[in-house]
Amino acid sequence: MEYRNLGRSGLKVSALSYGAWVTFDTQLQIDEAKKCMVAAYDAGVNFFDNAEAYASGKAEIIMGEVLKQNGWRRDSYSVSSKVFFGSVEGDKLPTQRGLSRKHIWEACDQALERLQLDYLDLYFCHRPDQETPIEETVWAMHSLIMQGKVMYWGTSEWSAQEITQAHQVARQYNLIPPLMEQPQYNMLHRDRFEKEYAQLYRDFGLGTTIWSPLASGLLTGKYNDGIPEDSRLSLPGYEWLKNALLGEGSDAKLAKVRALGTIADELGVPMAQMALAWTLKNPNVSTVITGASRVSQLESNMKALDVVEKLTDDVMGRIATILEE
Numbered sequence: 379m380e381y382r383n384l385g386r387s388g389l390k391v392s393a394l395s396y397g398a399w400v401t402f403d404t405q406l407q408i409d410e411a412k413k414c415m416v417a418a419y420d421a422g423v424n425f426f427d428n429a430e431a432y433a434s435g436k437a438e439i440i441m442g443e444v445l446k447q448n449g450w451r452r453d454s455y456s457v458s459s460k461v462f463f464g465s466v467e468g469d470k471l472p473t474q475r476g477l478s479r480k481h482i483w484e485a486c487d488q489a490l491e492r493l494q495l496d497y498l499d500l501y502f503c504h505r506p507d508q509e510t511p512i513e514e515t516v517w518a519m520h521s522l523i524m525q526g527k528v529m530y531w532g533t534s535e536w537s538a539q540e541i542t543q544a545h546q547v548a549r550q551y552n553l554i555p556p557l558m559e560q561p562q563y564n565m566l567h568r569d570r571f572e573k574e575y576a577q578l579y580r581d582f583g584l585g586t587t588i589w590s591p592l593a594s595g596l597l598t599g600k601y602n603d604g605i606p607e608d609s610r611l612s613l614p615g616y617e618w619l620k621n622a623l624l625g626e627g628s629d630a631k632l633a634k635v636r637a638l639g640t641i642a643d644e645l646g647v648p649m650a651q652m653a654l655a656w657t658l659k660n661p662n663v664s665t666v667i668t669g670a671s672r673v674s675q676l677e678s679n680m681k682a683l684d685v686v687e688k689l690t691d692d693v694m695g696r697i698a699t700i701l702e703e
């Protein structure tokens with residue numbers, strides 16, 4: 379495993395990490411989740427990603443139970459949670475979501491309880507909250523760090539302007555600024571990460587924990603000839619994701635995936651490993667959060683680090699040509 383500093387911090391995160399979205403609770407109960415987390419940890423993964431919203435808190439309960447059962451040293455791994463969407467199932471009261479001081483504090487305590495932990499290593503504002511002054515959010519996250527409940531705080535899918543504002547507030551009041559962003563980044567989703575955030579890497583040394591590096595599985599090639607029954611896009615309740623990935627414009631996307639698959643074949647590696655390696659090549663990526671609904675996927679994806687050296691300038695050029703078409 380390779381370890382990278384998370385932005386301008388001393389925290390070392392494994393270049394490949396493991397997250398719980400969709401899989402924990404919906405596809406994996408404790409025993410299966412445990413097998414995946416153990417396979418990840420054994421491969422050197424030291425960061426596990428979670429959120430209050432994943433399966434309405436149940437993903438955190440499963441992860442907490444696995445961490446407890448495994449008895450790994452607390453100083454050998456980092457765990458995250460995210461606040462914004464709320465953990466209450468179904469309709470939420472106005473106080474049960476967003477980035478107010480009240481919800482941030484309560485959500486943090488609830489996440490710690492579900493995860494059975496004393497502190498979160500990383501805590502993300504899962505989306506920007508247009509209805510809460512940014513000063514209130516920055517103060518609330520700073521206070522959690524001062525209380526010892528959180529080590530580092532960051533954002534997820536905030537605009538460059540919103541992240542810059544948070545830094546300005548932090549500077550004005552001498553507070554701890556957001557260290558990292560959690561954006562979507564993969565071969566089919568690049569603009570915000572590569573263009574909009576470019577200034578933030580220079581100005582703030584922004585760290586990044588990127589999500590959906592395989593575009594929910596599309597970049598494995600598994601959807602090239604239809605939707606397998608045992609895949610994420612067949613899950614009840616995920617029709618919206620199926621529409622987002624395979625709705626309008628999907629022919630062009632799938633044509634790209636097929637063309638990329640030819641390059642992976644030439645390199646003699648699975649398409650998924652090539653797609654993950656492609657994200658690892660970007661120096662602004664601190665960690666690539668992989669998702670896996672079974673151990674075999676996880677074990678295969680962990681080999682992506684060996685593929686990075688196969689992505690020579692020539693290969694990267696050919697990939698770029700396909701992606702630009």
Ligand SMILES: NC(=O)c1ccc[n+]([C@@H]2O[C@H](COP(=O)([O-])OP(=O)(O)OC[C@H]3O[C@@H](n4cnc5c(N)ncnc54)[C@H](OP(=O)(O)O)[C@@H]3O)[C@@H](O)[C@H]2O)c1
Binds near residue numbers: 396678
């Ligand atoms: N901050 C945010 O807003 C946000 C949003 C989304 C995700 N995230 C985080 O990012 C993590 C990763 O996102 P993601 O799960 O969308 O990642 P992903 O790597 O794009 O997709 C993972 C899914 O692809 C399929 N897959 C993975 N490896 C495969 C392989 N080798 N062969 C065949 N299929 C494979 C599996 O689904 P099947 O069940 O179909 O096999 C797996 O669950 C999440 O767990 C979460 O922690 C954050």
